[in-house]
Amino acid sequence: MGATQAGTLYVVATPIGNLGDLSARAREVLASVDAICAEDTRHTRQLLGLLGVDRPLLALHEHNEAAMAARLVARLQAGEALALVSDAGTPLVSDPGYRLVREVRAAGLKVSPVPGACAAVAALSVAGLPSDRFCFEGFLPAKAGARRERLQALAGEMRTLVFYESAHRIVECLEDLVVLFGPDREAVLARELTKLFETVLGDTLGDIAERVRDDEDQRRGEFVLIVRGAADxxxxxxxxxxxxxxxxxxxxxxxxxxxxxxxxxxxxxxxxxxxxxx
Known part of the structure; x- marks a missing residue:
């Protein structure tokens, strides 16, 4: 059997930083499919260039996914093999794609995972906090009021919490967490995972918030925040x-x-x- 099968959608994880984390199977699938559905075709084209892969790219993002799904299902029904990638990491984890996957499955077609990097799981694996049960919350609301309301609702959650956050909101997010969860709640902040300036800060929310406020370098890049659940x-x-x-x-x-x-x-x-x- 070859790298791909006709009529199959491959959900392919791509590196979150280090190119060496792309699996041999992922590389083979990306080189073999008829087309690749990408959140940002410019970003994916750069990745494919580094891999020496040249395949047609189709833009698939939150604004066109509903409209594109039927067209892509038709291509699969015609016997094509397609891949779905996000800008980094595992597709559908805080990224577009679930509508397409749902439509493909509803049409009785095969969806096959090609696993690999995921920032949330990577951060959880090095956090040293309970990982037997955890709750992935993705990105918190951008507006302060909505963010605080969401955090207030999660303050009593007993499972370990996993958040994504951007550089321009990380300080405000940590400050809200200190107020609503308390400064002594255990937490770990993972920044730029697998990249050159990777850092993993751990201790308490209060200590992490202070470190990020005082160090401009700790306010740069992409963040995964792991917060221990409520004590009892x-x-x-x-x-x-x-x-x-x-x-x-x-x-x-x-x-x-x-x-x-x-x-x-x-x-x-x-x-x-x-x-x-x-």
Whole structure:
């Protein structure tokens, strides 16, 4: 059997930095398919150039994926083999592609993974935090209010949390985490993984936030933030109670909101309503 089969969509992971992380199978598949669907064709063309591969490229991103899916399914039905790549790492992990994969599967066609690098898993593997259960959250909302609301909802999550973040929001993100999760929550910040200036900072959210604020170099590149989950059921109930209280207090008297939030979550009422929430 050759590198590819007719009528198959190959979901191909590409390096997140170090070109040597591309598997031999991935290289062979990319060189053998009829066309490659790429999030950014310019970026992928550069990668293919480094690999010595020359294949037709098709732009597939969040703005055209729905429209492109039917056309790509038709090409697969006609017997072509296609590959799907993102700018870096494993496609569909905080990247476009799931609509295409869903349509291909719905048409009864084969979707085959070609595994490889994934920034979230790479960071988790070196974090030294519990990894038996984790929750991938991708990028947090860009606007401050929405970001804080999302983090407040996650403050009581007991699984290890995995976030992606950009250079121009990393300071604000860490500051919000310190406020909402507390400065002593264990965390690891992985920056520029597999690249020349790779760093992995670990300790607590408070320490990491201070280091990033004080060192301009630590505010450059691409980031994966790993945060330990809430310590126990008591903390989880308290955080969920605080989140629910804040919502209910928009419509009810504070005392009523605290009573209802405490009944629903099991959090201590006094911890929710004492004039000001923690």
């Amino acid at each position: 059921d008591t903390e989880a109930r308290l955080r969920e109670g605080q989140r629910l209280y804040a919502k209910l207090a928009e419509y009810l008297k504070p005392s009523q909101a605290a009573k209802l939030a405490a009944e629903i979550t099991g959090a201590p009422r006094k911890a929710l309503y004492g004039g000001e929430m923690e």
